[in-house]
Amino acid sequence: MTLLNVVALTCEYRKNPLGIDIKRPRISWKIESDRRGTMQKAYQLQVTANDRDFTTTTWDTGVIQSDESIHIEYGGPELKPRTRYFYRVKIWDNFDRVSEWSETAWWETGLLTSDEWKAEWITPDPDGIDPLSEPAFLLRKEFTLKTGMTSARIYGTGVGLYELYLNGERVGDELLAPGWTSYHKRLQYQTYDVTEQLQNGSNAIGVMLADGWYKGNLVREDNRNIYGDRRAAFFQLHVTYSDGTEEVIVTDNTWKASTGPILFSEIYHGETYDARLEKEGWTLPNFNDQGWIGTIVQVMPITQMVSQENVPTRVTEVLKPIDTFVTPAGDTILDMGQNMVGRIRLKVKAPVGTRIVLKHAEVIDKDGNIYFGNLKFAKQTVEYITKGEGIEIYAPHFTFQGFRYVKVQGYPGQENGLPLENFIGEVIHSDMERTGEFECSDPLVNRLQQNIVWGQRGNFLDVPTDCPQRSERLGWTADAQVFIPTALFNYNGGPFFTKWLRDLKADQLPDGNVPFVIPNVEGGKGSAAWGDAATIIPWTIYQTYGDKRVLAEQFDSMKAWVEYIRRQGKNEYLWNTGFHFGDWLALDAKENSFVGATARDFIATVFYAHSTRILRDAAEVLGKSGEVKEYSFLLDKIIEQFNLEFVSPSGRLVSPTQTAHVIALMFDMVDGKAKERTAYELNQLLIQNDYHLNTGFVGTPYISLALTKGGYHETAVKLLMKDDFPSWLYQVKKGATTVWEHWDSIKQDGSFWSDQMNSFNHYAYGSIGNWMYRVVAGIDMDTAVPAYKKIKIQPNFAGISFTQAKAAFESMYGRILSSWNLTNETVEIEVEIPVNTTAEILLPKANLADVLEGNKPLVSGDIHSYLEIKEGVRLTVGSGFYHFRYRNESGLRPSFTEDTPIIDFLDYMEAVAVLEKFAPGITKPPAIFSTKARSLKELAELQEVNLTVDKVKAIIGELKTLALEAVLVE
Structure with missing residues (x-):
């Protein structure tokens, strides 16, 4: 049974993107095949709206004779807002095979046009909360839903940064939303599928707002409110019912506002969190918000709303500290073992009002003390004040730190050593795919x-x-x-x-x-x-x-x-x-x-x-x-x-x-x-x-x-x-x-x-x-054919002291691999080329008659395009995995290591190359140069002595000097 599959479908680089506003999105896919040299000859792409079974189609390309498999632009009818589109692909290859339909993938549109927005920008009533105050704002609203709900989406954004909650749970796992853009000209909004978080009857939605890049301290110590001096929220929830009706809940002046436990939160400076001020249950229905103030509609200097363009920022890895120690200055330090960016999540059980302070830094100075000098005016300080009720767990919300070391103050019992298991480092960055x-x-x-x-x-x-x-x-x-x-x-x-x-x-x-x-x-x-x-x-x-x-x-x-x-x-x-x-x-x-x-x-x-x-x-x-x-x-x-x-x-x-x-x-x-x-x-x-x-x-x-x-x-x-x-x-x-x-x-x-x-x-x-x-690894492309459609594999291990290197790259077409292993006797090179691409491979210093591919002579295998050239053997291949092996000719031997007796031509050849390059017109090099070169070569060939590194370096240094002295260089 042959294998030909269409896999890894993406829309605008992403798998199943939710809430995009690109009106002609592009589809890409990769192909799996069990045959070498597989190329796509034709494809068919089908798109359907809200119909996973494709009983009807919104757009069907029919069979397109083409080897294109990346960035195929949607060409069907105008897309509708807030609609999920399913798509699938099948392909035909150069061996007259046809694949099955791929697994179904989808994208879902966002609001697409500005007139889809019903929400208003809201902020706490300034008569009740100073809009310039530091504590993060809490905004909430309760609402009632009827039975028969089938789907629900929240579309929205905020300035500066927000976190969204629904019925007591965080919505999404994104951090530092809506991200940083040129806010007056472009503000991103996010889309969330909250179908599973809603319930029949009473519901509650909550938004937490902090300064972030929008109005926080940036660039200079006294520089604030660069884009504006008012935080505000802008959200709307669309709920669809089985009878086809829809209900929309928006931000307006019916929401209520308060402040809470986040007393301060800044990009540069960190966060102060007083757990005694938590409003327990504030994002649940039936919370008593009688003491909360009203909100007002705020006019904001925003000219364009765009759906999320970048991948979200998330916690992508968790690190455990590797050590704790006390410095000569008496500071208690956590060592994360890695200079990281993110935050510390701590766990503690302590009396009410205990103040724990974390100060973050990158290095320890030569005296063994933590070094804060390079932070300039950034404080990078997180403070947590306990509420004194059992085990408490906390990580900051609207900031991030760059650090390896953390100075800890006020943690209970720290004089006896910090309990490492109560601290973890959460690595935060844009959640890009590793390729x-x-x-x-x-x-x-x-x-x-x-x-x-x-x-x-x-x-x-x-x-x-x-x-x-x-x-x-x-x-x-x-x-x-x-x-x-x-x-x-x-x-x-x-x-x-x-x-x-x-x-x-x-x-x-x-x-x-x-x-x-x-x-x-x-x-x-x-x-x-x-x-x-x-x-x-x-x-x-x-x-x-x-x-x-x-x-x-x-x-x-x-x-x-x-x-x-x-x-x-x-x-x-x-x-x-x-x-x-x-x-x-x-x-x-x-x-x-x-x-x-x-x-x-x-x-x-x-x-x-x-x-x-x-x-x-x-x-x-x-x-x-x-x-x-x-x-x-x-x-x-x-x-x-x-x-x-x-x-x-x-x-x-x-x-x-x-x-x-x-x-x-x-x-x-x-x-x-x-x-x-x-x-x-x-x-x-x-x-x-x-x-x-x-x-x-x-x-x-x-x-x-x-x-x-x-x-x-x-x-x-x-x-x-x-x-x-x-x-x-x-x-x-x-x-x-x-x-x-x-x-x-x-x-x-x-x-x-x-x-x-x-x-x-x-x-x-x-x-x-x-x-x-x-x-070094040799993964490159023919720049005339972008996206690694035509790959160049040309490892270059001349002069390299290590014996093995491997690189892999997940291209738009699939995985490219170039791996080489070098011994005194053999060179081994492994190459993987993805389907629907070709590659030109150079085997450095190889002799055609020597080369084995898959334990068979290259000349008798299934690779028919090859040529022996001055640099080695050049061949052209299609997709597949290839394993080459050939004798290691002089010039490809790994360099020696210190104190290892070894006969090696690398430096000898380098000296000769120096002479040839700088004295090409000299038919008879200086006698002493020739004698030294000949002596080195003879010693190596006859193996009469073992040359240590120092001896070889001394001889070669003299050779190079003589070579350069032999020519008058301007």
């Missing part, structure tokens, strides 16, 4: 990968923040754009970034400038590499997911940003005016400066070209031929002017920094001899710095890719494997469990970088993950 994994045989690199993922989890909390602990936590554009390639490997970020880009577009200034942070609460304007988020992020989403709609939505924004740059200064082909952050936090910065040494107009012009190229390519995808022609010309002129301005006639860059060379290579600003020289000089800069980088936010994300692209992959490997300062693994060896903001956030002597700006959870430098996935 990527990377692991290897090196534990430090594995820890780095974990740190990258934890950094993303901590900072992808409804918006891509820069840090989650201090008084900032803003959607900095540069951080987001440099990290997005790594981010989309680790997690499905389609909904997350689609929502954030819509806020970027909404907050873009009339002249096309893009603010530093989105949502824009800083008031700042744009900078090169910051504002370029407007082009880089939608293009990366398109490449990763094949999402043309995001390009179409953002195209005007992308164009406006490029045209804004074009208008700057006297020369429209250079960007040499205005403020720029430059290579932020680079180690080559002058004393007491945050800005690296790379010329800012150099960086600005490179990113001008990069955004113009993206705009040109986006126009081509969208069929905008006029813009393709215009921006092709503009790009050529920018590159021409760049070379006149910043490149000498002999090919030398005027900015002699690592970052300048990195971005010139990465974004194809130089060509021919100038490109070769730029790559060579980048490599030289690293050699001269003992293979250490000194790049900042602009150079670091691309340095490894630029080295590999420029022909110096083994230098990129050395950068990764360095474990002294500055390096990625230096952080790991210093105990980091997330990625730091500074290379020396903790200095070599254990002291800290300046308190002014020192986050220990700042994901930008985690962008090395992109290179680890794409180059």
Whole structure:
């Protein structure tokens, strides 16, 4: 029996989304097959409204001859509001097989149009409750339902943050709703299915409201009420009965209001909760609310309501503390074992009025005391006051903290040690689907990968923040754009970034400038590499997911940003005016400066070209031929002017920094001899710095890719494997469990970088993950065919000291796997390619006659497209699982470890490569070089001696020096 199934149906990236207001939603699916090389040849998609059995259909595509299986746009009649649509898919493949219908999936529309709203914005009567007071508001209403109820939905939102209750229970598990948007221009509403929470007869609904991002303290200590100074709620409940009638309960001035146990709750500062003030039963019917005050209808500055676009923020994992200890200063500390973002849930039994205080921090200082200095004015403090009635359990509601360590004060009996079982850490972030994994045989690199993922989890909390602990936590554009390639490997970020880009577009200034942070609460304007988020992020989403709609939505924004740059200064082909952050936090910065040494107009012009190229390519995808022609010309002129301005006639860059060379290579600003020289000089800069980088936010994300692209992959490997300062693994060896903001956030002597700006959870430098996935493990794509429809598998283990690496990525089409294992004798590579895609695979340094696939010679198997080339064996395959094995030729051996006697050619070959690259015209190398090289080779071949690491390093160091001295380099 053959296997051909349609699985994993999604609508707008999500499984069974509830309450969407997209009028032409898109359907995607994946395919399972037991045959290699399976491709979809045709599909049929059926949609029906409120009819799971498909006895009638709203839309039936019929049989469509196409291999498209992602983002198939609904093309039926106009969708109705508040309606559930079921859909199913069947496909035909290239082996003349037809699948069964898939399992039925669904989406449900929200309100779709503004005239569907019947609710009013309400807030407590200011004569009874000061609207500027800190305690969270409680709003409630009782109502009666008749029998025969069949379904019920709540649609609604609030400003700032809300929690919704029905008949004594929380509605949904979302946190920090409605999320953070550019509130005046776009406010999200949520939809909840509450059918099971309602009952015949008396019911009660309750809403809790706190300040949140809307009116809480943001950016500066005295900065409040950025969007408004009134909290308010806006909800309506639709109840449908079996007789077809409907009842609607809305927020209006019949609701009642009070305050309760939350005395204070702020994003930066934490929460104070007095359990003695709880209104027990306030969300149940028949509660005595005689002492509650009335509500008023409030006019709010909201212009557009949109259904939830991003995935909700939730508790995604629970961590138990690993230790408790007392510091030299006498503080009692909980250690969660991981720098996390979220909250502590505590359990306690204590006398009434006991005050328990939790203060959150990321690190312990070199003296062993908890360190709060980097929090700036954020308090990160949670206080709980007991009611003294048995066991009490509490977690804060409207705040989050970034922390590993918690200072605990006032917990009963803590002088005898904290009971660890009474504390748990709840990890909170946008509940994105995990799509990527990377692991290897090196534990430090594995820890780095974990740190990258934890950094993303901590900072992808409804918006891509820069840090989650201090008084900032803003959607900095540069951080987001440099990290997005790594981010989309680790997690499905389609909904997350689609929502954030819509806020970027909404907050873009009339002249096309893009603010530093989105949502824009800083008031700042744009900078090169910051504002370029407007082009880089939608293009990366398109490449990763094949999402043309995001390009179409953002195209005007992308164009406006490029045209804004074009208008700057006297020369429209250079960007040499205005403020720029430059290579932020680079180690080559002058004393007491945050800005690296790379010329800012150099960086600005490179990113001008990069955004113009993206705009040109986006126009081509969208069929905008006029813009393709215009921006092709503009790009050529920018590159021409760049070379006149910043490149000498002999090919030398005027900015002699690592970052300048990195971005010139990465974004194809130089060509021919100038490109070769730029790559060579980048490599030289690293050699001269003992293979250490000194790049900042602009150079670091691309340095490894630029080295590999420029022909110096083994230098990129050395950068990764360095474990002294500055390096990625230096952080790991210093105990980091997330990625730091500074290379020396903790200095070599254990002291800290300046308190002014020192986050220990700042994901930008985690962008090395992109290179680890794409180059080390070898999962990449043909960029001309987006969404990994045409996959490239090209593992690159030259110069790598570990012996095994594996990466997997759950693409829109299915799971892609690239795994390699290296011994002195063999290379083994395992590859998995999803159905409805093809892949080009490179087996490095393989000889065609040597290669086994599935224990059979490749040449006699079922793979018929292969070619032996200089780099190895290149083959083209369809879907399926493949296991390759071949002899390990010289150059692929794993590097030796310290103190291990070993005969190894890696460094010998590297020295020869140095000579060949820098002295190609020398027909007879210096005699001493030839003698040394020959001696090393003969020793290795004859195995007359064991070469230790130190001996090999000494010989190779001398060889390299001699090779470089043999040539006069400008």
